[in-house]
Amino acid sequence: MDILVFLSGLIALGGIYAMLAVSLNVNGGMLGLWDLGVVGYFAVGAYSYTLLTHDSPGLGMPMIAGVIGSVVITGLLSLFIGYTSLRLQSEYLLITTFAFAEIIRIIAANEEWLTNGNIGIFGLDRPFQDFIPGTIYMLFFAGLVLVVLAIYYVFAQKLADSPMGRYMRAIRENEQVTQSIGKKIFATKLKVFILSSCMVGLAGCFYVWYMSIIAPNMFTSAITFTVWTALVLGGMGNNRGAVVGAFVLILVQEATRFIPVPAEYSILLAGLRQFISGLMLILVLRFLPQGLIAEKFKSVEKLLNFQQNSMIIEPKGGRRNAAS
């Protein structure tokens, strides 16, 4: 029974990270925005859900209203962040989004009247808590996360195959050319950015349910780096890769947590976990720059099958590295 609870906990956490990685893939992978502010929208989603549903501090609204509210609030905030920062290029965008995320965390840690400061808020309700016995609750929750992850995945996949998806990849590959054929760059970036942030905000609600507490130190920049690492591991611009990368990374990070070791080695093990994540990232980048699963250009392949005598050469391994 214990192993079942542990496994379902692992799947739930992995699923939440996979949700984040899929959302990040929408703007980081497909559109090529260097967004290091993931944890910011994650925190805003989680906090706005908590404050809408919790009694004090908070408004005590029903759970579904909280979820919708948190998505809306995250969307509005990302509209502001996106509108101000999306005109910036690569590294500058990276630092601005990073800065916004840090400001959000600092505000969460210091506005005690709103968020109860560093102590956080405990004992938050989980969905359908009353109907499902506590012993198998984690199992149910893991199932719920997987269902939502599947929805995320299908949605992102549909988006990737849509005209919008092709157009996003066009912006990633060459912004000037895309602009020259009359596409609105900034408006697209803003739309996709808001969409992705809303998806991250929703994942924030699941994180609150998973932890059943909320505190500012749950939202450090380590989460951003973990999600990006998962995306790069799995393969950027590729939803399947994002899911696989997130599960592999969480498995590696969490599996070592439960190896029974004497207490004096626990610190060593904690260090080892970071070490392994870093080493995995570096090795993948060195030897598989496209990640575990490389991005496939579905539409191009279809085109090639259609016209066998075409001059277009199918993108091979080395053509596109993660840098583009």
Added chain:
Amino acid sequence: MDYVVYGIITGCILIIASIGFSMVWKTENFLNIAHGQLLLIGAYMAYLFKSVLNFPFALAMVCSVIATAVLGLLLAKVFYFPVRKSGILVLLFTSIGLSWIIYGVIQAIVGPEIRTFGLETSKMIDVFGRQIMSAQELFIIVVSLICVIALHFVLTKTKNGKGFRAMAENRDLAQIRGINSRQLSNYVWLISSGLAGLAGILLAMTGTLNMELGWQQILIIMSVVIVGGMGNIYGTMLAALIIGLSMDISTVVIPTSYRTAIAFVIVILVLLIRPQGLSRGGTA
């Protein structure tokens, strides 16, 4: 008045911490996130020499700076040089991976407890009958001034320094003109890592040694470099002082815990109003 002094000290440490980062950005064209962890290495190396091997503090500092410089160059050779051709995003993520590795190794060795160098509190220095700052704080300011002046002369007077500036402007052109860019970038990594180590030690002198030091500082360092304008070294120095001062002076009006948020607000404002930074490109 105290706040101004604190601000200057914070600014001085930031100068040392950011110049190395800025130099690497200028020559290698990527954001070296692992620079923050080099601060951590420097600080813990100094702790190792001072408290474990019982060196005198000055000697411990020198040893630690040299060790960090060499280690930084080695890490760059092992991790960055092979993937240089793969583009900046690969380099960026390699540096994030390297940060995890360094963080993990140091965490495994030293554990979570917070340490200090255990320096005895130095006496205050009186100027016109007012106590301005302690000898330690004066030491920090003097060290960073020496670094800045030395760096200025190296960059403008020596052959390698001029070569660095040429390489920062246009790497290919510099190579055509016979500048040995491979050798020069070794020097850049040495200097950059050494400065990072020094900054780590100075930072740990003013506060405590904890594991999060690297991650906390890299954010502020990035802000400083952006505000200073695209790897411009003199702009970076100015920006470090401005951010240091505004972080500490702001504590007069707003709660201390918002101190770091000020740095980020400044960087966001600068990027929105003047995206090229305080001073545009120009000479190194």
